[in-house]
Amino acid sequence: MAELVDLKDLDDETARKILRAATGKARELNTRMNVALVGVDGNLKAFFRMEGAWTGSVDISIRKAKTARYFNMPTGELGKLSQPGGPLYQIEHSNGGLITFPGGLPLTTRDGDIVGAIGVSGDTVENDHAVAQAGLQYFQEN
Amino acid sequence: MAELVDLKDLDDETARKILRAATGKARELNTRMNVALVGVDGNLKAFFRMEGAWTGSVDISIRKAKTARYFNMPTGELGKLSQPGGPLYQIEHSNGGLITFPGGLPLTTRDGDIVGAIGVSGDTVENDHAVAQAGLQYFQEN
Amino acid sequence: MAELVDLKDLDDETARKILRAATGKARELNTRMNVALVGVDGNLKAFFRMEGAWTGSVDISIRKAKTARYFNMPTGELGKLSQPGGPLYQIEHSNGGLITFPGGLPLTTRDGDIVGAIGVSGDTVENDHAVAQAGLQYFQEN
Amino acid sequence: MAELVDLKDLDDETARKILRAATGKARELNTRMNVALVGVDGNLKAFFRMEGAWTGSVDISIRKAKTARYFNMPTGELGKLSQPGGPLYQIEHSNGGLITFPGGLPLTTRDGDIVGAIGVSGDTVENDHAVAQAGLQYFQEN
Numbered sequence: 001m002a003e004l005v006d007l008k009d010l011d012d013e014t015a016r017k018i019l020r021a022a023t024g025k026a027r028e029l030n031t032r033m034n035v036a037l038v039g040v041d042g043n044l045k046a047f048f049r050m051e052g053a054w055t056g057s058v059d060i061s062i063r064k065a066k067t068a069r070y071f072n073m074p075t076g077e078l079g080k081l082s083q084p085g086g087p088l089y090q091i092e093h094s095n096g097g098l099i100t101f102p103g104g105l106p107l108t109t110r111d112g113d114i115v116g117a118i119g120v121s122g123d124t125v126e127n128d129h130a131v132a133q134a135g136l137q138y139f140q141e142n
Numbered sequence: 143m144a145e146l147v148d149l150k151d152l153d154d155e156t157a158r159k160i161l162r163a164a165t166g167k168a169r170e171l172n173t174r175m176n177v178a179l180v181g182v183d184g185n186l187k188a189f190f191r192m193e194g195a196w197t198g199s200v201d202i203s204i205r206k207a208k209t210a211r212y213f214n215m216p217t218g219e220l221g222k223l224s225q226p227g228g229p230l231y232q233i234e235h236s237n238g239g240l241i242t243f244p245g246g247l248p249l250t251t252r253d254g255d256i257v258g259a260i261g262v263s264g265d266t267v268e269n270d271h272a273v274a275q276a277g278l279q280y281f282q283e284n
Numbered sequence: 285m286a287e288l289v290d291l292k293d294l295d296d297e298t299a300r301k302i303l304r305a306a307t308g309k310a311r312e313l314n315t316r317m318n319v320a321l322v323g324v325d326g327n328l329k330a331f332f333r334m335e336g337a338w339t340g341s342v343d344i345s346i347r348k349a350k351t352a353r354y355f356n357m358p359t360g361e362l363g364k365l366s367q368p369g370g371p372l373y374q375i376e377h378s379n380g381g382l383i384t385f386p387g388g389l390p391l392t393t394r395d396g397d398i399v400g401a402i403g404v405s406g407d408t409v410e411n412d413h414a415v416a417q418a419g420l421q422y423f424q425e426n
Numbered sequence: 427m428a429e430l431v432d433l434k435d436l437d438d439e440t441a442r443k444i445l446r447a448a449t450g451k452a453r454e455l456n457t458r459m460n461v462a463l464v465g466v467d468g469n470l471k472a473f474f475r476m477e478g479a480w481t482g483s484v485d486i487s488i489r490k491a492k493t494a495r496y497f498n499m500p501t502g503e504l505g506k507l508s509q510p511g512g513p514l515y516q517i518e519h520s521n522g523g524l525i526t527f528p529g530g531l532p533l534t535t536r537d538g539d540i541v542g543a544i545g546v547s548g549d550t551v552e553n554d555h556a557v558a559q560a561g562l563q564y565f566q567e568n
C-alpha cells in the first residue's frame with residue numbers, strides 16, 4: 001500500500017473562531033475589514049465583509065489568503081522578492097493574480113504544520129497585517 | 143440636490159445569523175454545504191464551507207448568490223428559461239459565468255426590498271434549495 | 285495609393301438620440317432596461333442602466349450589441365442557429381462570451397450600411413427586442 | 427426585523443446630467459473622452475465615448491470608475507500607494523484589473539455619502555482628471 005500523505009485541515013469551529021478573533025481585532029482598531037480564510041488546499045473556507053468595508057477588498061483579502069498558502073509565507077515576504085530587479089519580479093501575474101503586500105499569513109500550528117491561511121484587506125497594510133496576526137495568534141494559542 | 147435612490151443592505155449581524163440558519167439546516171439534513179451571501183451590491187458579504195463539502199461548490203455557491211441578485215429571482219427560475227429552445231438559452235455565458243440551477247435565492251424583506259441573496263451548493267439541488275430556503279426564511283421571520 | 289475602405293460610424297448626437305428613443309420606449313412599456321450601443325468597430329459607444337434595472341443585464345446588453353455587430357444580424361437569428369444540433373452550436377463560447385437570444389440589432393442605414401448595433405436587456409426577450417427595435421426605428425427614420 | 431444598512435444610489439436624471447457636465451468640459455478642453463459612471467454598487471450606470479476618442483480608453487474609463495468606488499478614493503491616490511516599494515505595489519492585479527492613475531473619482535454628496543463614481547479616459551491624466559472633476563463638481567453643486 002502506498003505511503004499516503006497526511007494533511008491537517010481547518011475544522012469548522014476553528015475557522016469560525018479565527019474569523020471572530022480577526023473581526024474583533026478590526027473593531028478594536030476601529031476599522032472595517034474583509035477577512036478570508038483558506039484551508040490546507042488553498043480553497044476558500046470562510047469569509048466576512050464588515051459593514052462599510054471596501055468592496056475592492058473582497059477580492060484582495062481572498063487573494064492574500066491564497067497567496068500566503070500557495071507559497072507558505074506571509075504575503076509581505078513575497079512582496080519583498082517581487083520588486084523591480086528582485087528575484088520574483090512580476091510573480092503577481094501567476095495563478096490568476098497574486099497579492100504580495102502585507103495582510104496574508106499562513107496558519108501554522110505550534111508543531112509547524114500549515115493548515116491554511118488568513119487574508120485581510122480594508123485599511124492600511126499595517127492594520128491589515130495586525131488583523132491577520134490577531135487571527136493567527138488566536139489559532140496558535142487555542 | 144439630486145433625487146438619489148434609497149437602497150437597503152444586509153448588516154453584519156443579520157448576515158451572520160442567516161449563515162448560521164443555513165448551515166444549521168444543512169446539519170439537520172446530514173449534508174455538507176458551501177453557503178454564500180451577497181449584499182445588495184452583488185458583492186460577497188459572507189461565506190462558509192462546511193467540513194467535507196465539495197470544493198467545486200465554493201465557486202458555484204458564490205455564483206448562485208450573485209445570479210439570484212443580478213436578476214432578482216431564484217436561480218432555478220432562470221434555469222427554466224435558459225434551456226435549449228428557451229428564451230434565455232445560454233445566458234450562463236454572461237457576467238463571467240452564471241449558475242442557473244436551484245440553490246440561489248434573493249433575500250427579500252417582508253416589505254419587498256431585495257437586500258442581497260443567498261447561494262448554496264454541495265448536494266442535490268433539492269437539498270441546496272432547502273438550505274437556501276432556510277436562510278431566507280430565517281431572514282424574513284426575524 | 286491603396287484603395288482604402290470607407291466606413292460610416294455613429295456620431296455623438298445620433299447615439300444620444302437612439303439611447304433616448306430606446307429608454308423612452310422602455311418607459312412606455314413600464315419596464316426598466318439596460319441599453320447599450322456599439323459603433324461600427326464593435327466597441328462600446330454609449331450605455332444607460334435605468335433605475336431598478338437588473339444589474340446582471342449590464343453585461344448582457346453590451347454583449348447583445350457586440351454580438352449583433354460581430355455577425356451583422358439580430359442576436360435572435362444567431363440563437364436559432366446555435367441550438368443543440370444546429371450549425372453554430374455553442375458559438376456563445378467565442379469572443380469572450382456571446383449572447384444569442386433576442387434584444388440585439390445591427391444599426392443599418394436605409395442605404396444598407398451597418399454603422400453599429402444596439403443591445404437591450406432587462407425584461408422578457410419580447411420587451412428587450414421591442415426596445416431595441418424602437419432605437420433602430422428612430423435611427424432609420426431620422 | 428433586521429437592522430439593515432441604508433445606502434443611496436445615483437438616480438437616472440442625475441447620472442445623465444453628470445455625464446453631460448463631463449462631456450461638456452471635455453469639449454471646452456478641446457479633447458475627446460470616454461466617460462463612465464458606476465452606481466453605489468460599482469456596476470456601470472452610464473457611459474459615453476465621444477467621437478474620435480481612443481477605443482482603448484473605453485475599458486480604462488470603466489475600470490477607473492470601478493476602482494474609485496471599490497476603494498472610495500481618487501484613482502490617483504491609489505496609484506501613489508501602488509508604486510514599486512510602496513505599500514500597495516501591484517494591487518492592480520486584483521478585481522480583474524484596476525486602473526490606478528488619475529481620472530477616477532468617487533461621487534460623494536455634500537453629506538459625505540458615496541453614491542457611485544466617475545471614470546474618465548482619453549487624453550493626458552491631467553485632462554482626464556479635470557473632466558472627472560467637472561462631473562463631480564456638477565454633482566455636488568446641483
